Amino acid sequence: xAQDLIQDxxxxxxxxxxxxxxxxxEMVRVSGxxxxxxxxxxxxxxTDGSSEAEVIADLDGRDKEIxxxxxxxxxxxxxxxxxxxxxxxPTYHEKIHLDSGGYRALRFEELRMTARVAAERVQxxxxxxxxxxxxxxxxxxVHLALKEIPGVRTESIGMGEERQVVIHPAKPK
Numbered sequence: 001x002a003q004d005l006i007q008d009x010x011x012x013x014x015x016x017x018x019x020x021x022x023x024x025x026e027m028v029r030v031s032g033x034x035x036x037x038x039x040x041x042x043x044x045x046x047t048d049g050s051s052e053a054e055v056i057a058d059l060d061g062r063d064k065e066i067x068x069x070x071x072x073x074x075x076x077x078x079x080x081x082x083x084x085x086x087x088x089x090p091t092y093h094e095k096i097h098l099d100s101g102g103y104r105a106l107r108f109e110e111l112r113m114t115a116r117v118a119a120e121r122v123q124x125x126x127x128x129x130x131x132x133x134x135x136x137x138x139x140x141x142v143h144l145a146l147k148e149i150p151g152v153r154t155e156s157i158g159m160g161e162e163r164q165v166v167i168h169p170a171k172p173k
Contacts, residue, residue, distance in 0.1 A: 054095045055096045075100055093137075115142040133163060
């Protein structure tokens with residue numbers, strides 16, 4: 001299926017959206033969850049090489065709280081299964097985003113704000129600051145949020161579920 005979704009090294013947004021919609025509708029059907037699936041493409045993807053989402057799926061309905069329990073673990077699991085079912089290489093995972101009622105969009109914005117506040121602390125204290133463990137997608141959001149902030153640099157440390165972002169004072173040039 002991945003061959004159909006990648007054209008000239010780029011995600012075919014329409015084909016990916018349709019495949020994702022079919023997969024998620026089947027997952028919802030077999031799970032028995034009361035959820036509606038809405039999938040849409042982002043018509044103007046970033047042209048700067050960044051990894052903004054190009055296909056967004058929203059799962060909403062009476063059972064959305066099940067998706068969001070324990071920091072959205074079931075929602076993340078649905079997303080992981082979708083990547084596997086669509087046979088997408090990890091480089092394309094950032095192009096597809098699953099959410100439920102804006103939960104993850106809000107989480108990502110909170111991460112950006114937390115990263116900026118932590119960066120200010122590092123700038124003033126000149127001491128590294130370690131964020132809590134987070135997923136690879138969340139770590140990437142932090143790295144990108146701080147990429148252009150002067151006076152700080154970021155690195156990921158640790159293994160697996162315990163991997164964290166550390167914000168360091170930038171080394172003088």
